Amino acid sequence: MHxxxxxxxxxxxxxxxxxxxxxxxxxxxxxxxxxxESNFHLNVEQTGFITSSVLIGSSIGALSIGTLxxxxxxxxxxxxxxxxxLLGSGLSMTASGFVSMVVARIILxxxxxxxxxxxxxxxxxxxxxxxxxxxxxMFQLMITLGILLAYVSNLGFLGHNLLGIRDxxxxxxxxxxxxxxxxxxxxxxxxxxxxxxxxxxxxxxxxVLHDLRANTDEDPDKELADIEEVANQPKxxxxxxxxxxxxxxxxxxxxxxxxxxxxxxxxxxxxxxVFIKGFGFAEGNxxxxxxxxxxxxxxxxxxxxxxxxxxNRRTILLFGSIVMAVSIIILSILNFTLNVKAAAVPxxxxxxxxxxxxxxSWGPICWLMLGEIFPLNVRGIGNSIGSAANWIGxxxxxxxxxxxxxxxxxxxxxxxxxxxxxxxxxxFFVIYAVPETRGKTLExxxxxxxxxxxxxxAAN
Numbered sequence: 001m002h003x004x005x006x007x008x009x010x011x012x013x014x015x016x017x018x019x020x021x022x023x024x025x026x027x028x029x030x031x032x033x034x035x036x037e038s039n040f041h042l043n044v045e046q047t048g049f050i051t052s053s054v055l056i057g058s059s060i061g062a063l064s065i066g067t068l069x070x071x072x073x074x075x076x077x078x079x080x081x082x083x084x085x086l087l088g089s090g091l092s093m094t095a096s097g098f099v100s101m102v103v104a105r106i107i108l109x110x111x112x113x114x115x116x117x118x119x120x121x122x123x124x125x126x127x128x129x130x131x132x133x134x135x136x137x138m139f140q141l142m143i144t145l146g147i148l149l150a151y152v153s154n155l156g157f158l159g160h161n162l163l164g165i166r167d168x169x170x171x172x173x174x175x176x177x178x179x180x181x182x183x184x185x186x187x188x189x190x191x192x193x194x195x196x197x198x199x200x201x202x203x204x205x206x207x208v209l210h211d212l213r214a215n216t217d218e219d220p221d222k223e224l225a226d227i228e229e230v231a232n233q234p235k236x237x238x239x240x241x242x243x244x245x246x247x248x249x250x251x252x253x254x255x256x257x258x259x260x261x262x263x264x265x266x267x268x269x270x271x272x273x274v275f276i277k278g279f280g281f282a283e284g285n286x287x288x289x290x291x292x293x294x295x296x297x298x299x300x301x302x303x304x305x306x307x308x309x310x311x312n313r314r315t316i317l318l319f320g321s322i323v324m325a326v327s328i329i330i331l332s333i334l335n336f337t338l339n340v341k342a343a344a345v346p347x348x349x350x351x352x353x354x355x356x357x358x359x360x361s362w363g364p365i366c367w368l369m370l371g372e373i374f375p376l377n378v379r380g381i382g383n384s385i386g387s388a389a390n391w392i393g394x395x396x397x398x399x400x401x402x403x404x405x406x407x408x409x410x411x412x413x414x415x416x417x418x419x420x421x422x423x424x425x426x427x428f429f430v431i432y433a434v435p436e437t438r439g440k441t442l443e444x445x446x447x448x449x450x451x452x453x454x455x456x457x458a459a460n
Contacts, residue, residue, distance in 0.1 A: 008212060008214075008215065011126065011189060011190065011212070012123065012126070012127075012135050012138055013138070014181070014182070014185030014186075014188075014189055015078075015119065015122055015123050015126065015138075015185070015189060016119060016123060016138040016139050016141070016142040017142065017178060017181055017182040017185055018078065018081060018114075018115030018116070018118065018119040018139075018142075018182060019115065019119055019138070019139040019140065019141070019142030019143045019146065020142040020143070020145055020146040020149075020178050021085050021111070021112065021115060021146060021175065021178050021179060021182060022112045022115050022116055022142075022143050022146060023142065023143035023144060023145065023146020023147040023148075023149075023150065024146035024147070024149055024150045024153075024175050024178060025054065025085075025088075025089075025108050025111075025112055025146075025150075025175055026054065026112065026146075026147065026150075026265075026268075026269075027146060027147035027148075027149075027150030027151060027268065027294070028150040028153060028154065028171055028172060028174075028175060029050070029051050029054070029105075030150075030151070030154070030268075030269060030290065031150070031151065031153075031154025031155070031158065031171060032154065032168040032171045032172055033047050033050060033051055034047075035166070035167060035168035035171075036050065036101065036168050039166060039168065040097055040098055040101070042098060046098055048402075049102065050098070050101050050102060050105055051269070051398070052395060052398060052399065053102045053105040053106050053109065054105045054106070054108055054109040054112060055109065055391055055394055055395040055398065056106060056109060056395070057105065057106040057107065057108065057109015057110045057111075057112070057113060058109040058110075058112045058113035058116065058391040058394075059109075059113060059388050059391040059392055059395070060109070060110065060113065061081075061084075061109060061110035061111065061112065061113025061114040061117070062113035062114070062116055062117040062384055062387035062388040062390075062391055063113075063384050063385075063388045064384070065077055065081075065113070065114040065117045065118055065380070065384055066117055066380040066381035066382070066383055066384025066385070066387075067380060067381050067384070068380070069117075069118055069121070069195075069380035069383075070198075070377070070378070070379070070380035070381060073191050073192070073195050073199075074118055074121065074122040074125070074191065074192045074195055074380075075122075075186060075189055075190070075191040075192070077114065077118055078115075078118055078119075078122065078182070078185075078186040078189065079183070079186040079187065080114070081110075081111050081114035081115050081118065081182075082111075082179060082182040082183040082185075082186050083183065084107060084108075084110050084111035084114065085108070085111040085115075085175070085178075085179035085182060085183075086176065086179045086180070086183060087107055087111075088104055088105070088107035088108030088109075088110075088111055089108065089172065089173065089175040089176045089179050090173075090176065091103065091104035091107060092104035092105060092108060092172045092173075092175075093169050093170075093172045093173035093176070094169070113387065113388075113391060116367075116387045116390065116391070117380075117383045117384045117386075117387035117388075118380075118383070119139050120136065120139055120367045120368065120370045120371035120383060120387075121192075121370075121371045121374075121379050121380060121383045122192055122371075123135055123136050123138065123139055123371060124136055124368070124371030124372050124442060125192040125193065125194040125195065125371070125379075125442070126190075126192060126193070126212060128212070128213060128216050128218045128223075129218070129439060129440060129441045129442075129444075130216075130218075130309060130439065131216075131309060132309075132368075132372070133308035133309040133313070133368060133438060134305050134306070134308045134309050136308075136364070136367065136368035136371055136372070137301070137304050137305045137308045137364040137368060138305065139364070139367050139368075140301055140304070140363050140364035140367055140368075141298075141301045141302065141304075141305055141364070143363075144294070144297045144298040144301045144359065144363070145298055146178070147268060147294050147297065147298075148291075148294040148295060148297070148298045150171075151290050151291045151294045152291070153170075153171055153174045154171055155291065157170040157171045157174070190208045190211070190212075191204070191208065192208075193205040193206075193208045193209045193212070193224070193227065194227055194231075194376055194379075194442070196208065197224070197227045197228055197231045198231050198376055198377060202224070202228065205224060205227070206220070206221075206224055209223060209224055223441065223443075226441060226443040226444075227376075227443060229443065230375075230376050230442075230443045230446050230447065231376060231377070233375075233377075233450065240375060240377065240378050241378050241381065241382065241385075243453065244375075244449055244450055244452070244453030245374060245375050245378055245382065245449065247435075247449065247452075248373040248374050248375070248382060248449065249382065249385060249386075250433070251369070251373055251433055251434055251435065252369075252370055252373060252374070252382060252383075252385060252386030252389070253385065253386060253389045254429050254433060255362075255365075255366045255369060255370070255386070255429075255434070256366055256370070256386045256387070256389040256390035256393060257389050257390075257392075257393045258362070258393075258422060258425065258426045258429060259362050259363075259366040259390060259393070260390060260393030260394045260396070260397050261393055261396075261397065261419070261422040261425075262324055262328075262358065262362065262419050262422050262423045262426060263328070263397060263401075263415065263416070263418075263419030263422070264355075264358050264362075264363070265394050265397055265398055266397050266398060266401035266415065266419075267293065267351060267354075267355070268290075268293070268297075269398055269401075270398075270401055270402065270405075271289060271290055271293055271351070274405070274412055275289055275344075279340055279343075279344045279347070280340070289348070292352075293351070293352070293355060296352050296355050296356065296359070297355050297359050297363075300355065300356045300358075300359030300360050300363075301359045301360075301363060301364060303359075303360055304316075304359060304360040304361070304363065304364045305364075307360070308364065308365075308368070309438070309439075311438075312436055312438050313365055313368070313369060313434070313436060313437055313438050314430055314434055314436050316360065316361045316365060317361050317362065317365055317426075317430045317434060318427065318430050318431070319357075319360075319361060320357045320358060320360060320361020320362050320365075321357075321361070321362070321423055321424075321426040321427040321430060322357075322427065323353065323354070323356065323357025323361075324354050324357040324358055324362075324419075324423040324426075325420055325423035325424050325426075325427065327350045327351075327353040327354040327357060328350070328354050328416045328417075328419050328420045328423060329416075329417070329420040329423075330350060331346075331347055331350040331351065331354070331412070331413070331416050332412075332413040332414075332416040332417040332420055333413070334346055334347065334350070334413070335347065335411055335412050335413030335416070336411065336413040347412060362426070366390075369434075369437060370382075370383055370386045370387065371383065372437045372442060372445060373435065373437065373445065375446045375449065375450075376442070376443075376446065401415055404418065435448075
């Protein structure tokens with residue numbers, strides 16, 4: 001398959017479409033769930049389960065896809081996940097009740113989980129070292145664009161039962177459009193050159209690399225030689241995850257858990273409810289707040305795309321941790337000391353600052369580093385573990401947020417104090433645990449880890 005006719009930009013946009021679907025399918029339910037609840041006469045627990053059933057599917061999808069992608073390749077499994085997106089979107093649009101909706105959402109979850117474990121590794125393996133930061137950030141950029149498009153779709157279809165079909169069915173069905181694009185894309189995208197070398201298909205890998213590096217200053221033949229050197233290292237199989245790759249596993253799990261425990265998804269999933277319950281906003285206004293947050297999130301990720309290759313990853317993470325910690329601790333104190341009317345506007349502003357802190361740093365960098373820090377022969381399974389940690393963290397936060405809000409009598413200060421604590425933990429985690437990966441090839445990062453392990457062995 002010649003990639004010469006495909007521009008590099010096109011390859012990365014299509015490669016990152018999994019991120020768009022990931023954002024779209026997690027964001028779309030916020031506007032659709034109240035309509036589904038009344039249409040199917042569900043109780044609150046059932047509605048909550050419809051929302052979180054995607055997370056169950058995602059954890060399973062993320063965990064199972066890694067070993068498969070190490071075996072069958074990134075490209076084939078992108079194709080599989082696009083088919084799951086098509087199936088899940090179609091079934092959720094046509095669901096006839098609670099059970100069929102949960103089944104559809106779990107299938108969507110498999111797709112979202114697969115995309116979240118596959119895409120960062122695929123993008124990292126296609127990118128050249130100087131641009132890997134910005135190209136890897138495309139995944140997070142697509143997630144935020146997906147969430148924003150989902151909110152727009154919710155607003156657009158709300159109250160319009162076109163052709164006699166209920167509005168929420170149109171909302172959920174609109175996910176079919178990006179799913180079709182991902183399906184077409186995964187037919188024409190190149191296979192990862194690193195996967196090809198790993199499977200002994202060096203000539204194919206060489207072709208793909210020459211096409212990908214045609215307009216860059218990088219030397220594809222040198223890159224190929226480096227990839228071959230790493231691919232020819234003695235294989236420890238899964239054992240590698242627990243020997244020299246163990247630091248990578250711990251960093252991946254730590255980054256992914258903390259990315260969720262600072263509370264970002266509770267803001268994205270439940271912000272309208274916060275302003276309805278906590279501040280007495282009307283429902284229509286609350287949806288607009290979501291759209292506003294979606295726009296802030298997207299624009300700040302565009303900024304992250306611009307700066308990602310100019311600063312060290314650790315520096316950006318520290319900056320983000322400090323901005324998040326300061327803004328949500330102030331938010332928490334204000335909500336415990338001011339009355340509700342006085343706290344509403346400062347709360348909105350502080351949430352926007354918090355989202356800025358997250359979107360330029362922890363949002364993109366966690367997914368980016370997930371694709372960078374694992375050795376080649378366990379990259380798929382390593383990405384799976386990190387991605388599954390993210391979904392488990394996501395599930396915990398989204399399950400307990402409303403419980404926490406209730407425990408503090410709908411005072412937003414309570415849950416945000418908890419998130420503030422984890423934002424402070426994240427500062428120390430970056431300082432003591434996270435390695436710097438900017439400007440290094442994936443092979444250099446791996447060889448450094450191997451040398452570190454050799455030094456340890458020698459010291460023992």
